[in-house]
Amino acid sequence: MTDRTILLVEDNPDDEALTLRAFKKSDIRNEVVVLRDGAEALAYLFPGNGDTVPRPALILLDLNLPKVGGLEVLRRMRADERTQMIPVVVLTSSKLDEDILDSYRNGANAYVRKPVNFSDFAEAVRTLGVFWLLLNEPVPDRQPELD
Amino acid sequence: MTELASLADGMFVALLEAAPDAMVCIAADGRIVLVNAQAERLFGYQRAELIGQPVEILVPDAARAVHPGHRAAYAADPRHRPMGAGLPLAGRRRDASTFPAEISLSAIDTGEGILVTAAIRDVTAQLRVRGLERSSQSLESFIYSVSHDLRAPLRALSGYSGILLEEYGGVLGEEGRGYAERIVAVSAQMGQLIDYLLQLSRVSRAELRLQPVDLGAEAARIAEDLQRQEPRRRVCFTIEKPVQALADRQLIHTVLQNLLDNAWKFTSGRDDAAIEFGTAPSEDAAVCCYVRDNGAGFDSAYAGKLFQPFQRLHAARDFPGTGTGLASVRQIVERHGGRVWAEGAVGAGATFYFTLDGKESA
Numbered sequence: 001m002t003d004r005t006i007l008l009v010e011d012n013p014d015d016e017a018l019t020l021r022a023f024k025k026s027d028i029r030n031e032v033v034v035l036r037d038g039a040e041a042l043a044y045l046f047p048g049n050g051d052t053v054p055r056p057a058l059i060l061l062d063l064n065l066p067k068v069g070g071l072e073v074l075r076r077m078r079a080d081e082r083t084q085m086i087p088v089v090v091l092t093s094s095k096l097d098e099d100i101l102d103s104y105r106n107g108a109n110a111y112v113r114k115p116v117n118f119s120d121f122a123e124a125v126r127t128l129g130v131f132w133l134l135l136n137e138p139v140p141d142r143q144p145e146l147d
Numbered sequence: 148m149t150e151l152a153s154l155a156d157g158m159f160v161a162l163l164e165a166a167p168d169a170m171v172c173i174a175a176d177g178r179i180v181l182v183n184a185q186a187e188r189l190f191g192y193q194r195a196e197l198i199g200q201p202v203e204i205l206v207p208d209a210a211r212a213v214h215p216g217h218r219a220a221y222a223a224d225p226r227h228r229p230m231g232a233g234l235p236l237a238g239r240r241r242d243a244s245t246f247p248a249e250i251s252l253s254a255i256d257t258g259e260g261i262l263v264t265a266a267i268r269d270v271t272a273q274l275r276v277r278g279l280e281r282s283s284q285s286l287e288s289f290i291y292s293v294s295h296d297l298r299a300p301l302r303a304l305s306g307y308s309g310i311l312l313e314e315y316g317g318v319l320g321e322e323g324r325g326y327a328e329r330i331v332a333v334s335a336q337m338g339q340l341i342d343y344l345l346q347l348s349r350v351s352r353a354e355l356r357l358q359p360v361d362l363g364a365e366a367a368r369i370a371e372d373l374q375r376q377e378p379r380r381r382v383c384f385t386i387e388k389p390v391q392a393l394a395d396r397q398l399i400h401t402v403l404q405n406l407l408d409n410a411w412k413f414t415s416g417r418d419d420a421a422i423e424f425g426t427a428p429s430e431d432a433a434v435c436c437y438v439r440d441n442g443a444g445f446d447s448a449y450a451g452k453l454f455q456p457f458q459r460l461h462a463a464r465d466f467p468g469t470g471t472g473l474a475s476v477r478q479i480v481e482r483h484g485g486r487v488w489a490e491g492a493v494g495a496g497a498t499f500y501f502t503l504d505g506k507e508s509a
Contacts (some may be wrong), residue, residue, distance in 0.1 A: 014303035021310065064295060093295045095345075116301045116338030118309030118331055 005056040006032045006129075009041045009073065010091075011065050015114065019060070019091075022125035030057065030133060038068025042076060045083055053082045058132045061108075063092040063099055071102055078107035085139045087132050168266040173202045175260040177218055189269060191241035202265075207239045222261060225254030238267055246271055283352060290348040294341050301341075305334035343456070343471035346401075350478050355395045362436060363388030365400055366424040369407045382414060387425040392434045392503045398479045399503075405472040406438040406499050413442035413497065432485060432502035441496040445489070453489050476501070 006023070010016045016034055023032060033056070035041040041061075046053065059077075063070035070090065077083040089110040090103045103111050112128065115121045160181070163170050169186035173179055179197050187194055190205055197204070206214045221228075228251055238248040246269045255262045308330040316324055363386055370384045392399070407422065414420035422440045429435035445453065452458045456474035477487045480501045491497030 012299050012303075014306065015299065018302065018306040093298045114298070114302060116298055116305055117335045118302075118305040121302060121306060122309070 003055060003057065004030045004133075005054065006030050006133075007041070007044070007056040007059040008032055008034045009036075009038070009059065009061045009065065009070065010034065011036050011062065015062075018118075018121060019125050022122040023129055025122065026126035026129060028126075028129040028133060030129075037066040038070060038073045040067075041065075041073045042068060045073075045077060046080070055083070055086060057087070057138060058128075059086055059088045060091045060128070061088050063090060063094060063103070071106055074103065074106045074108060087136070087138075089128055089132065091128075166266065168268045171197075171202065171205065171265045171267065173218075173263045173265065175222065175262075177201050177203070177215060179204075180262065186267070189240075189246075189267065190238065196241075205239055205267075207237045207245045208243075210237070218263075221252060221254075221263065225252075225261060225263065227254075228252045238269070247274055287348060287352060290345060294345045297341050298338060301334045301338050305331050308334070340471065343475065346475060347456075347478060350398065350475070350482060353398075355398070355482065357393050358396060360392055360394045360396050360399055361388065362390040362392055362394075362399065362403065362434075363424065365396075366390075366403050366407060366438075369400075369404050370422070370424075373407065373411045377411075380411075380415070380420070381418065382411065382420040382422055385421070385423040385425070390424075390426055390434065390436060392436075394483060394503055395479075398482070402476050402479050402501065403438075405476050406501075409472060409499075410438055410440035410442065410497075413444070414440050415442070417442060427500065429502055432504045435500060435502045437498050437500045439496065439498040444491040444493050444495045444497050446493050447491060450489050450491070454487060473499075 006028075008016065008019055010019065020032060020034075023030075033044065035044055044054065061070045061073060065073075070092070074088060074090075077086065077088065084107075087109045088107070089112060090099075090108045091112050091114060092099065093114050095113045100111050110128075112124055115124055163172075163181065163183045166183060166185065169189040170181075170183045171179055171186050172181035179200050179202055182194055182197050186192075186197070190197075202218070203211050203214050236248045236250050237245045238250075239245050249268045249270050251266045253264050255264060308327045311319065311327045312324060312331070319327060367384075367386045367388060370386060374380070374382065374384075403424075407424070410422045414422065420441065422438070424436065424438050427435045427437055454473045454477040456471055458470050458474075473487075476499075480487045480503070484504045485502040487499065487501045489497060489499045
């Protein structure tokens with residue numbers, strides 16, 4: 001079942017601090033789980049010991065991550081029925097066409113380039129939170145049981 | 148020899164001569180029996196100097212000792228071996244110099260023993276191109292990581308200064324807030340510089356996707372956007388339409404955007420601001436366009452500096468900017484095989500011209 005958790009997959013501690021603050025400032029009170037590389041993200045999403053697979057409400061995914069890159073995390077999520085429909089927003093510094101295309105090809109729901117400017121960045125995080133957590137209808141819980 | 152056989156023989160020799168590659172035929176004992184003109188040219192020998200010699204004469208010194216062994220192995224299992232399959236190979240010229248080669252082998256059973264034909268191609272040029280492609284790829288990825296890694300600390304600078312302003316503004320006092328605001332502003336400016344570097348590297352390598360574009364319609368769209376963003380400004384736009392040209396739509400949009408942004412910016416002090424997009428006659432190009440304004444203008448003594456990156460002719464407090472817009476314009480226009488120039492005087496406005504010929508330049 002979808003929980004209200006936000007997953008922030010981000011290796012840069014400054015971006016992490018700014019993102020968390022932006023959520024707090026925009027009154028988005030959901031629990032934010034921070035994972036600092038792709039391997040941590042995969043371990044969280046696929047516990048692999050019989051535990052239920054978590055189903056966060058939103059994943060903010062950086063592309064350039066230590067160990068396992070963001071695109072690989074995305075690929076693995078989309079290949080698995082249990083994580084296939086979790087909204088994933090790629091939040092990265094890159095604006096290379098290749099990165100944008102690869103992200104969409106691998107099933108990203110959105111692609112946002114992190115603005116350098118403080119207020120633009122805070123506004124981007126706020127908008128993402130409001131859209132994906134309030135405005136957007138999540139995948140219904142009552143779908144044929146998959147896990 | 149029968150007539151038919153000699154006819155076939157003649158055709159074989161003619162085909163050999165017509166082949167685009169250097170061809171060398173070797174008998175079972177390793178001696179050269181036939182070469183074509185391309186082989187003479189490639190190795191620097193006269194035909195007579197090669198016939199009857201062991202083929203090792205064409206093999207670089209370092210590989211010469213092991214070559215007969217390779218030859219025997221091939222004769223024992225004479226399958227066609229295509230070019231480029233296997234190890235990097237080299238040939239040896241008469242003057243002992245060597246060149247990288249692709250060599251393909253095939254065996255013909257003549258009835259009087261096996262004749263091995265080698266086709267040899269000098270791949271020096273291909274290797275050079277491949278090397279250039281590799282270095283340009285690594286430059287691209289270098290610029291990519293630089294831009295990525297430089298943006299992150301800027302975001303932190305801007306972010307923490309912003310937090311100071313929002314949460315500790317009272318403690319900082321007016322002067323302290325001013326400094327924090329400056330940090331935010333210069334971070335944003337450096338962000339633009341990084342984006343410019345990124346764009347510069349991409350424009351120089353990107354493939355031009357030329358298509359018919361109405362430059363007038365593009366200019367009109369940009370003018371509308373500018374007016375929408377600052378609805379209180381009164382600017383009289385005169386835009387010639389249509390202006391058909393063959394161009395990369397995205398890139399030429401950047402050109403017009405930069406020129407019109409500038410015109411908009413430098414007319415901000417005027418109540419009777421006027422901006423014009425039009426065409427001028429040209430002798431050497433398919434189309435010559437200009438963007439003219441009646442704004443602040445520039446000192447024509449510095450006209451040459453206008454299109455250099457990071458050059459600014461106005462104080463940042465009068466007209467903010469990073470000094471990268473016109474450098475981008477020049478780069479894109481030259482990529483299209485055109486040129487840019489400017490006319491103007493202080494206080495008398497400026498006119499920026501660019502030509503396009505629709506043919507891709509190197």
